[in-house]
Amino acid sequence: MDLPLKGIKVIDFTQYQQGTVGTLLLADWGADVIKLEPRLVGEPGRAAGLAYYQAHNRNKRSVTIDLKKEKGKEIVYRLVKDADIFAQNFRPGVAERLGFGYEALSAINPKIIYLTGSGFGLKGPWKDRPGFDAVGQAMGGIMSLAGPPGSPDLPIGAAVADQTGGFMLGYGALLALIDRQRTGKGQMVEASLMGSVIGLIGWVMQDYLLSGQSRGKTRARVGSGVFSCTLRAGDGKSFIIQTFGKAAKEKVFKAAGLEPKDPRFETGEKMRQNIDELIDALEGFFSTKTRDESLEILGKEDVVCAPVYNLAEVAAEPQVAANEYLVEIEHPKEGKIRILNNPVTLGMQKARVGAAPELGQHTDEVLKEAGYSEEEIAVLRKEEVI
Incomplete structure (x- = not known):
């Protein structure tokens, strides 16, 4: 059975992570994503190593072109004529200066859907500034929420602004x-790092807009019936609990040998005021148990809980294997390697699983499909256009 996006042609002029993730999502589900890369060196993400490039560019085809040369630009314009999507995440204005802005490409193909990833959006005082993941996290507000009270404002360990920005670009492409x-008309689709992070923190931002109070950093999440915190067991391993409602909270107290009606923790407001005492009391009990023992005790009370995993534990988790979140492939140079899989499943189809392309691996193939003869391709190579 064909994948949902078979027949969709994407010209991918993205780099690093935000833009490449957006087109990656399309490639996973059958789109023909043709990645444009500079001759000899490739896009900058290659310099970050195999893991970085593989994670963002699997299932794509690579074409190398010198886009500063007119014949290089002509190749792109020819590819755009019958393409469905063009994607770029350069600093605002760069694509236009190169001749690949929305106005120029939509004049060639009025049905083109033009994806553009930015740091801060295409309007406002910051619109022309460059942006990377950390600044998206900073200005989107998520850094002010991460960590215990008094801790430095540091980026989350994974590039969540880039990744979420990529998700939003892919989502926007499907809408368009x-x-x-x-x-019957194409259009521009834009998603920014800053805007994507604001969307990611979701109801926490909405809560501030309605209450005027920022939740800030805390040792636990308490509010609107929710109680969630991370605890350390006696073997030094951490786990997390999350409850919703008074009855669920009292199950945790019961499991830990605490008085369910303890007046210090009777309401959400009192729990916030005495959160250090509460966590110390819970850890006082669970510090006498291993993490596995703690989770078993909580599980018997039907408490929502889970281990806090490091990456090695994630990779070894049977639940990950059962759902094929990580899969093994045969890499053309590295042999058997495990890679990320698309986390979405459909009832009748599975996303493609494959390696990222070698630099320029598909240049001749794509140019022939665009109507170039072998002789013309040879001339382009001699002139160092490809």
Whole structure:
């Protein structure tokens, strides 16, 4: 059975992570993603190593072009003529200066869907500034929420602004494809690092807008019936609990030998005021148990809980294997390696699983599909256009 995006052609002029993740999501589900890369060196993400490049560029085809040369630009314009999507995440204005802005490409193909990833959006005083993941985390507010009270404002260990920005670009591409089916028209789709992080923190931002109070950093999440905190067991390993509602909270207290009606923790407001006492009391009990023993005790009370895993534990977890979140492939140079899989499953189809392309691996193949003869390709190579 064909994948949902088979027949969708994407010209991918993205780099690093935000843009490449957006087109990666399309490639996983069958789109023909043609990645444009500079001759000899490739896009900057290659310099970050195999893991970085593989994670963001699997299932794509690589074409190397010198886009500063007119013949290089002509190749792109020819590819755009029958493409469905063009994607870039350069600093605002760069694609336009190179001749690949939305106005230029939509004049060639009015049905083109043009994805653009930015740091801060295309309007406002910050619109022309460059952006990377950390600044998206900083200005989107998530750094002010991470860590215990008094801790430095540090980026989260994974590039969540880049990754979420990529998810939003892929989401926007699908919306524009559906809209084009109805209208016959292409359009620009934009997602920024800052805007994506604001969307990611979701209800926490909405809570501030309604209450005027920022939750800030805390040892636990307490509010609107929710209680969640991380605890350390006697073997030094951490686990997390999360409850919703008074009855669920009292199950935790019961499991830990605490008085369910303890007046210090009777309401959400009192729990916030005495959160250090509460966590110390819980850890006082669970410090006499291993993490596995703690989770078993809580599980018997039907408490929502889970171990806090490091990456090695994630990779070894049977639940990860059962759902194929990580899979093994045969890499053309590295042999058997485990890679990330697309985390979405459909009832009748599975996403593609494959390696990222070698630099320029598909240049001749793609150019022939675009109508170039072998002789023309040889001339382009001699002139160092490809």
